[in-house]
Amino acid sequence: MYDFDYAKPQSLQEAQDLVGEDKKLLAGGQTYLPTLRQRLAMPEMLIDLNAIDVLKGICEADARVSIGAMTRHAEVAASALVQKMVPGLATLAGGIGDPAVRHRGTLGGSLANNDPSACYPAAALALNATIHTSKRSLEANDFFQGLFTTALDEDEIISHVTFPAAPCAYMKFKQPASGFALAGVFVCRLEGSFRLAVTGAGQDGVFRWSQAEDALNADASFRDFKALELEPDMIEDMHADADYRRNLVQVATQRVVQALAQL
Amino acid sequence: MQITVTVNGQPHSVDVAPNRLLVDLLREDLKLTGTHLGCDTSQCGACMVLLNGDAVKSCTLLAVQLDGASVTTIEGLADGETLSPVQEAFRDAHGLQCGFCTPGMVISITDLLAKNPHPSEDEIRHWLEGNICRCTGYQNIVKAAQLAATKQAASA
Ligand SMILES: Cc1cc2nc3c(=O)[nH]c(=O)nc-3n(C[C@H](O)[C@H](O)[C@H](O)COP(=O)(O)OP(=O)(O)OC[C@H]3O[C@@H](n4cnc5c(N)ncnc54)[C@H](O)[C@@H]3O)c2cc1C
Ligand code: FES
Ligand code: FES
Numbered sequence: 001m002y003d004f005d006y007a008k009p010q011s012l013q014e015a016q017d018l019v020g021e022d023k024k025l026l027a028g029g030q031t032y033l034p035t036l037r038q039r040l041a042m043p044e045m046l047i048d049l050n051a052i053d054v055l056k057g058i059c060e061a062d063a064r065v066s067i068g069a070m071t072r073h074a075e076v077a078a079s080a081l082v083q084k085m086v087p088g089l090a091t092l093a094g095g096i097g098d099p100a101v102r103h104r105g106t107l108g109g110s111l112a113n114n115d116p117s118a119c120y121p122a123a124a125l126a127l128n129a130t131i132h133t134s135k136r137s138l139e140a141n142d143f144f145q146g147l148f149t150t151a152l153d154e155d156e157i158i159s160h161v162t163f164p165a166a167p168c169a170y171m172k173f174k175q176p177a178s179g180f181a182l183a184g185v186f187v188c189r190l191e192g193s194f195r196l197a198v199t200g201a202g203q204d205g206v207f208r209w210s211q212a213e214d215a216l217n218a219d220a221s222f223r224d225f226k227a228l229e230l231e232p233d234m235i236e237d238m239h240a241d242a243d244y245r246r247n248l249v250q251v252a253t254q255r256v257v258q259a260l261a262q263l
Numbered sequence: 264m265q266i267t268v269t270v271n272g273q274p275h276s277v278d279v280a281p282n283r284l285l286v287d288l289l290r291e292d293l294k295l296t297g298t299h300l301g302c303d304t305s306q307c308g309a310c311m312v313l314l315n316g317d318a319v320k321s322c323t324l325l326a327v328q329l330d331g332a333s334v335t336t337i338e339g340l341a342d343g344e345t346l347s348p349v350q351e352a353f354r355d356a357h358g359l360q361c362g363f364c365t366p367g368m369v370i371s372i373t374d375l376l377a378k379n380p381h382p383s384e385d386e387i388r389h390w391l392e393g394n395i396c397r398c399t400g401y402q403n404i405v406k407a408a409q410l411a412a413t414k415q416a417a418s419a
Contacts, residue, residue: 006264006281006327026325033323034305036282046281048328074317098393099371100308103317104324177306179392 001036005045012054012159016134018047019155025049027070027109030101055108055159058082063165064130065089069108069158074099076107086127087263088168088186092119095172097179108158111143114150114205115180116235121206122186123163123170126197130162146204166190167263171256172200173248175239182240183248185209185256193217196253201245202232212253223257225250266330270295271339279326286310288326289336297337297366301395308394311367312336318374320393337366340373348418349373349411358407360398368394372408380419381412 009015019025022044026032035041049055055070058079065085067076076082077094096102096110096119110120111131124131124140131138134157143151152158172184181200188195194216199206211228230249234242267276270293277292289295289312298321301309310322313335321334340347349372352358359365368391375382375390382390387408388401396404 001282001284003280003282006325008328008330029323029325029328030305033284033325034303037284037303037322046325048325050328098308099374099390100311100318100320100323100393101305103314103319177395 002039002042004036004043006048007045008048008051010051012052012134012157015047015049015052015157016155018045019157021154023047025112025157027112028072028101028105030097030105031109031113031115049108049157060085061162064162065165066160066162067107068160070106073097073102073105073107073110077102085165086123086163086168088170088188088260089123089127089163092123092170092186095119095170095174095179101179107161111161112150112152112158114144114148116147116202116205117175117180117182117184117200119170119172119181119184119199122181122184122197122199123168124161125206125208126186126188126195127163127166127168127190128195129164131158132160132162133158144206148205164190167260169256169259169263171252171259173252183245183252185249185252187253187256187260189260194220196257198249198253201234201249203235204232207232209249209253216257220261223254225253225257264327266327268326268329268331269333271335277326281325281327283326284322285312285324285326285329285334286321288329289321289334295336295338299363299366301363301367306393306395307364308367308371309364311370311394313370313374316374316377318371335370337369340369347373348414349376349407352407352411352414353404356403356407356410358399358403364394364396364398368396368404372411375408376412376415380415382408384409 024043026046026048056068073093073096083090129140166188168188170186172181183201184199186197215222234245236242289298299309301307305323311318312321
């Protein structure tokens with residue numbers, strides 16, 4: 001690792017005053033510290049968000065669940081409130097990586113990173129979560145902007161995220177070594193309509209599969225997802241080629257839609 | 264930077280560079296070499312320690328982050344010459360071969376049994392997804408976890 005300065009602000013304002021071009025935020029460190037170890041980044045300063053209490057915790061607000069950016073995956077998975085109001089989100093958080101990753105990794109870090117194989121972006125997009133930052137509120141519809149890219153400014157800090165209560169489910173085929181999604185599908189019924197987001201598969205990161213949504217909205221018992229067009233270019237890597245990934249998306253969709261029907 | 268961290272019940276006041284990893288603080292500064300460093304990608308779990316009770320990867324934490332925290336390493340589990348129930352179960356069930364993964368495995372299972380004293384085989388296998396073993400094929404590691412659970416139940 002290159003050398004850097006370290007700050008541990010006690011308030012969001014203090015963090016906001018520090019963050020900038022070469023002064024980067026550190027949340028759970030489960031993505032950023034391996035990146036630094038591999039010398040893929042060279043920040044001047046790390047701003048550790050771990051001491052800022054307002055960024056932590058889960059509560060209910062206006063039929064939505066509000067989750068602080070620094071809430072760990074393990075806490076989301078174990079939350080009775082999340083299990084009741086947004087069940088698929090609890091399943092998703094409980095399946096991220098392994099227990100040690102879930103003890104440190106955070107919701108805010110995962111969304112800010114927007115890894116094309118990460119799980120949370122699928123839930124946020126399908127549910128059109130609201131991402132509250134130190135500057136404004138963003139809809140998930142406008143937040144994800146391609147591979148490792150989001151609408152966040154360089155000096156913008158996610159404070160919390162609200163998710164609507166909705167019947168929902170998530171399933172992924174895992175890359176066995178890490179647990180990241182080779183194909184992951186999150187489906188929900190929001191105000192009567194199906195919304196379905198796919199992660200792990202698209203070359204531009206998480207996307208909504210509109211053909212599958214349309215088919216389900218026309219007929220909730222629709223299951224022949226292999227017959228539908230899947231437009232985005234698929235990721236191709238040592239774990240899976242494009243055709244195989246497309247097939248995984250279709251199978252995951254079949255299973256997760258069935259799971260939602262049985263909730 | 265000056266930090267105070269409690270390791271295996273003992274407070275240590277140390278001066279660390281911001282880019283020092285917890286695993287290096289433990290192994291090189293405190294000479295606690297039971298915690299192993301196995302990969303560069305946060306995937307193998309050989310470096311696991313308990314941080315305020317939760318299993319975490321010490322290669323994926325900065326030492327400076329630990330100011331005021333309490334860490335338990337593999338060296339902190341036994342009570343003098345008396346092995347912890349999980350350590351004893353690894354010996355009795357032949358849960359190790361080369362032993363490289365063992366400190367992480369023992370820490371991880373210690374955490375599991377503290378949270379879920381009667382895990383099913385499936386729960387044990389899922390819990391160990393972050394601990395890679397290149398020798399045993401995991402069978403006897405799972406058996407060791409089951410044996411430790413039984414022993415803990417009997418002594419409780
Ligand atoms: C072995 C392993 C397996 C994993 N498996 C999975 C998996 O199955 N599914 C999955 O989804 N993920 C997986 N992950 C990734 C994990 O979920 C990370 O925790 C997550 O992607 C990043 O969160 P973090 O809190 O660790 O963020 P960090 O690594 O600390 O930060 C990541 C990035 O986000 C920025 N950032 C952090 N917090 C904020 C904030 N509040 N506002 C603005 N920017 C911020 C940081 O500056 C940095 O650029 C895995 C990781 C590992 C090591
Ligand atoms: S050395 Fe920490 S996970 Fe491999
Ligand atoms: S016993 Fe050799 S790696 Fe597990």
